[in-house]
Amino acid sequence: MKYTYQLDPVLLSDLQGKKETFWPNGLLKPFSPVESQGIIDAEQRLLRFAPYLKEVFPDTRKTNGIIESPIRYLPRMHEVMQGYYQTTIPGKLMLKCDNQLPIAGSIKARGGIYEVLKLAETLALKYRMLEKKDDYSKLANSTFKDFFSQFSIAVGSTGNLALSIGTMGAALGFKVTVHMSQEAKEWKKQLLREKGVGVVEHENDFSFAVEEGRRHCLKEEKCFFIDDENSKDLFMGYAVAGLRLKEQLKQEGIKVDQDHPLIVYLPCGVGGGPGGVTYGLKHVFGDYVHCYFAEPVNSPCMLLGLASGKHEAISVQDIGLSNKTEADGLAVGRPSALAGKMVRELLNGVYTVSDENLYKMLALLHESESISLEPSALAGMIGPAMPRIRAHLGSLSLTDDQLSRATHLVWATGGDLVPESIMQEYVTKGKRYL
Numbered sequence: 106m107k108y109t110y111q112l113d114p115v116l117l118s119d120l121q122g123k124k125e126t127f128w129p130n131g132l133l134k135p136f137s138p139v140e141s142q143g144i145i146d147a148e149q150r151l152l153r154f155a156p157y158l159k160e161v162f163p164d165t166r167k168t169n170g171i172i173e174s175p176i177r178y179l180p181r182m183h184e185v186m187q188g189y190y191q192t193t194i195p196g197k198l199m200l201k202c203d204n205q206l207p208i209a210g211s212i213k214a215r216g217g218i219y220e221v222l223k224l225a226e227t228l229a230l231k232y233r234m235l236e237k238k239d240d241y242s243k244l245a246n247s248t249f250k251d252f253f254s255q256f257s258i259a260v261g262s263t264g265n266l267a268l269s270i271g272t273m274g275a276a277l278g279f280k281v282t283v284h285m286s287q288e289a290k291e292w293k294k295q296l297l298r299e300k301g302v303g304v305v306e307h308e309n310d311f312s313f314a315v316e317e318g319r320r321h322c323l324k325e326e327k328c329f330f331i332d333d334e335n336s337k338d339l340f341m342g343y344a345v346a347g348l349r350l351k352e353q354l355k356q357e358g359i360k361v362d363q364d365h366p367l368i369v370y371l372p373c374g375v376g377g378g379p380g381g382v383t384y385g386l387k388h389v390f391g392d393y394v395h396c397y398f399a400e401p402v403n404s405p406c407m408l409l410g411l412a413s414g415k416h417e418a419i420s421v422q423d424i425g426l427s428n429k430t431e432a433d434g435l436a437v438g439r440p441s442a443l444a445g446k447m448v449r450e451l452l453n454g455v456y457t458v459s460d461e462n463l464y465k466m467l468a469l470l471h472e473s474e475s476i477s478l479e480p481s482a483l484a485g486m487i488g489p490a491m492p493r494i495r496a497h498l499g500s501l502s503l504t505d506d507q508l509s510r511a512t513h514l515v516w517a518t519g520g521d522l523v524p525e526s527i528m529q530e531y532v533t534k535g536k537r538y539l
């Protein structure tokens with residue numbers, strides 16, 4: 106029970122009581138431009154790889170090798186939520202469908218795949234097998250696979266990062282070993298083994314799996330460790346989403362400006378995914394975008410790291426929480442050292458959500474819009490219905506008039522690879538709670 110003295114006692118007691126709660130970020134500052142070269146580099150690197158991705162992953166053909174997901178309106182869910190939670194949600198309700206991202210079926214197809222591609226490019230350039238002006242579809246040739254097979258990649262994961270790194274790394278020819286934490290789902294491990302990825306199972310949590318991955322990798326020659334707790338590359342891969350979303354909203358004729366705020370709700374695990382996306386969105390929309398993170402009541406690591414100012418030096422176990430949640434993608438007890446520091450002046454706040462509410466929203470969304478998400482991906486969904494978030498937006502001087510023109514964008518972070526029978530169990534369980 107360390108470090109608790111700096112937290113507001115009411116907040117601490119809510120957290121320890123596993124009550125859904127909200128922490129408004131007192132460090133939020135009026136926007137000043139962020140360093141954007143990293144985002145632009147990432148966008149350009151992904152463009153160079155597009156011909157390769159298009160060739161190797163047929164599900165990226167319709168987007169010309171660009172890994173991107175659609176946005177869509179949720180008119181029926183909007184009504185259902187207002188009825189179920191007895192509230193009104195002014196403005197439009199939309200979903201960012203990262204559950205449909207090609208190759209990995211989750212938000213990890215942004216950062217994870219980007220970091221592997223960057224590594225592959227760096228090595229191929231260094232060994233003079235590639236020039237930046239080349240057509241990168243040549244990386245699909247066996248010469249490159251043979252070349253990459255002398256290198257290995259290791260990563261620690263609760264499941265989805267392993268799917269993204271494993272799938273991409275194995276396709277390029279790397280030897281990939283994934284270190285899975287205890288909550289990793291069996292079907293995710295199975296899928297990886299089928300792709301020729303080495304799966305090491307740990308009876309411990311995410312932070313432990315990361316440590317083990319790092320330790321094993323250090324002992325090996327030519328092993329690259331992908332560090333979900335501290336990687337700038339992962340972060341910038343996620344941040345590209347901001348540039349992409351700007352184009353998508355424009356195409357839909359959706360304005361984002363003083364009178365049309367964009368409010369974004371992002372499920373948060375270690376923080377790199379939602380942190381990178383927030384960074385990219387702020388770069389594009391500045392003060393007109395408002396970002397909230399969502400965490401399970403048992404795993405509020407980013408909330409704790411930010412609210413205490415301790416970042417990675419505090420864990421949910423330090424305040425007596427178990428870090429046990431059905432939301433495997435969010436089962437992280439200690440936040441990223443990098444992500445919290447990158448977003449501490451950009452983020453509006455963090456709220457927590459119970460597993461029960463995750464399942465309820467899973468069922469409601471499935472029934473109303475026929476969209477199938479994994480439990481983690483529903484954490485953002487309750488945000489637009491939360492009175493405390495509404496009040497917080499008001500405290501930032503957003504008027505009812507402005508809010509009536511708001512776009513609420515819920516970030517759906519995963520689900521497309523979930524086997525049908527397991528999805529059915531999720532829906533059944535959710536309906537029981539309703």
Ligand SMILES: *Cc1c(COP(=O)(O)O)cnc(C)c1O
Nearest residue numbers: 265374375376377378434518519
């Ligand atoms: C990983 C993940 C997140 C959160 O990303 P972090 O980088 O861990 O914060 C959210 N949803 C799903 C489904 C994920 O797999």
